[in-house]
């Protein structure tokens with residue numbers, strides 16, 4: 001079976017060396033040595049100035065909203081993982097959906113201003129699949145209307161825009177280090193703060209129950225992560241360049257077989273990409289379902305990522321229409337991509353999709369676009 005994603009695991013010996021140290025010190029959590037070391041190494045690797053390691057990417061989003069004291073309407077994207085929306089709801093804020101740009105699949109900045117009301121406090125946009133939002137336009141709009149900007153950069157580890165980490169944009173950016181992400185610490189995440197020390201202090205406080213010594217300053221939460229998780233991160237970080245390189249080669253192999261046959265999100269030359277996902281966009285949902293089940297019969301797993309469009313989830317108070325996101329969510333499929341995926345398998349997946357492998361089932365809609 002070929003899964004849609006598979007976590008990278010470092011050589012066991014490398015992890016064991018660090019784990020033995022935990023046995024020596026018996027320090028398991030609460031801002032331990034490995035947590036501090038991981039934060040330091042991530043700052044260096046990403047070339048950013050402030051990062052707070054937390055226990056997952058969803059809590060990172062919640063802390064981001066909380067630390068900026070956001071309480072009302074948040075303009076957000078319908079094309080993202082469910083946690084982008086639920087973190088807004090969990091903080092008792094109102095998500096206001098703005099449709100996406102069909103090329104980049106990120107929030108369309110041209111549609112932001114018409115969604116701003118006197119209750120709008122922030123923009124929470126996702127660098128979806130690691131493709132940066134139009135950060136310059138969003139910044140300009142946010143300045144003009146005095147809005148805070150948070151980027152859900154869960155997919156954007158290692159992505160550069162005009163030579164600099166994309167995490168440098170927005171007041172805050174959040175990342176996920178979940179096992180399915182490009183760089184992982186089993187569970188984990190981080191908040192990148194671009195606003196200075198005041199917010200660093202607030203995030204540190206909120207991450208640790210809201211108290212300092214014997215001073216109970218604010219109602220915080222437990223967002224700390226453990227030494228075991230940080231140790232996994234330290235091991236994985238040593239292999240990250242190799243992980244990204246292998247993913248690039250896999251992506252180029254897909255491109256070679258599928259690139260000019262299937263619609264793909266647009267990645268501009270300003271972007272140094274991380275090869276986090278390989279999404280393809282079909283002409284119709286029927287075509288997607290046909291290919292998905294065909295691959296499944298061949299033990300190849302794919303994922304409808306993201307489906308449905310988040311403005312359509314059933315527990316929202318208000319209804320929003322986001323035609324582009326709704327249409328793309330029905331037609332987009334992520335193909336298997338992980339560093340240990342064999343190139344032979346990539347070729348096989350592509351050939352099954354294009355009908356070039358033998359004993360094919362064919363499909364009228366599909367063949368309309370492809371060769372027969």
Ligand SMILES: *Cc1c(COP(=O)(O)O)cnc(C)c1O
Nearest residue numbers: 056057058081083154176177178
């Ligand atoms: C994975 C993900 C999250 C949540 O991160 P967790 O670490 O799983 O909590 C948030 N947003 C996006 C876009 C994601 O893909």
